[in-house]
Amino acid sequence: MKAVLHLKFIVLYIIFGFLCVFTTATLTTELITERLEKDTSQTLYREATMIADNYLPSYFSNESSSWAVHSQLSAMKTYLNSSLWFVEKDGTMITSANLKDTTAPQSVNNFDPAEIGSNQYMIGTYHNYFQEDMITVMAPVTQGFYTKGYLIIHSPVSLINERCRTLMVPVYISLGVIFLLSFIFLLGFHFFVxxxxxxxxxxxxxxxxxxxxxxxxxxxxxxxxxxxxxxxxMATQLKDSDDYQKKIVANVSHDFRSPLTSIRGYVEAMADGTIPPELHEKYLNIILFETERLTDLTTDLLTLNEFDTKELLLNKTSFDIQEMIKHTAQSFEGVCTQKHISIKLFLLSEQINVMADRRKIQQVLYNLLDNAIKFSENDSSITVEVTTKNDKIFVSVKDHGIGISRKEINKIWERFYKSDLSRGKDKKGTGLGLSIVKEIIQAHDEHINVISTEGVGTEFIFSLSKA
Structure with a gap:
């Protein structure tokens, strides 16, 4: 449909161009012809008046013969390239510029000087004496304030048409060039627009x-x-989003299927007596563990959905970041005791207040410490350090665990991503913790970086603004 419309546009453009050229050429020809007719008639009338005033009155005073008048008219005929008739006031021919002129009558039929009208000229065959159209002008010959005769000059219209054609050549060339340039513009419009x-x-x-x-x-x-x-x-982003959505669905389905399968299996085994009553407590603890996994996964998904569906709304307040670090570290006392892991805090002596969302930053600290504990070996330590520079506070969480390989370090922020080294260590994790951390820090217009060496440990450093 669009191609057809475009073709119609081109055809209409060409037709319109030809019509414009034709109309312009026609109007220009008519205007030039009209102008040439007026100029020619004025020239002829001026010459006729000059001859009638200066040369012809002597004929009526018998000072010049008809032959002498004929000689004068013959000379003017060559100059004007026209036919010249000298007639009485009743139209009787006295003489003409060319005695052999067969068109010159003995007497002009129905001679009427008034037929010239106010234009001082007329166009036609002049009483059918000529085979082609002529421009005819007429000047009175007077003597003693009386009109004695008339000088009539006939000039072929074909001479005007020939001059018009000569003048129209550059006009036609100009119109052709304009049409060609406009067509080139049309081609340019086609290819470039x-x-x-x-x-x-x-x-x-x-x-x-x-x-x-x-x-x-x-x-x-x-x-x-x-x-x-x-x-x-946009297409690339949509494709990435589509691929990401498929990946999310696949990961969520997998992460939900595994614990649900375990829960169903254990419940069915206890229901049909495969698992004896004395072992129910053991397997109920396993079921509890799996439900906690599902709860954590659901919570993380809801948190990320909050980031995706709208701009994260932050309730920024001023609070002591070092007190928050102490309280968060204390919440991991139980699991640290089990794994014989110590959390060392290197805090500043003075109170350090930051301007941030208290609940969100607590979640960042919790996720980073939880991540550090999961991937730390038994009998190791985790370091949390606070430093300050200008108007920024920097918090570092460093473990001495398995570390992250160089090829995977840029992928840890992806949702549901778990490195090959972490799969055996993090059975309960959802792979969403670090994604949530990064979303929260970026929502505060701050930065978080990671430094890691495989087999040595990992350090996360994020910034906050001072209150």
């Missing part, structure tokens, strides 16, 4: 059909190029 827009439209159609791999082949540095780049970027 219509075709890219067609490709963009095709891309939008492909995206609507779900083909997000389609790329717009437009490489330009203008508005259309920027639009194409934006659409290509």
């Amino acid at each position: 219509h075709r890219p827009l067609f490709l963009i439209t095709e891309a939008a159609k492909q995206y609507a059909m779900g083909n997000l791999d389609y790329e717009i082949p437009v490489n330009r540095h203008d508005e259309i190029g920027y639009l194409s780049a934006s659409l290509n970027y």
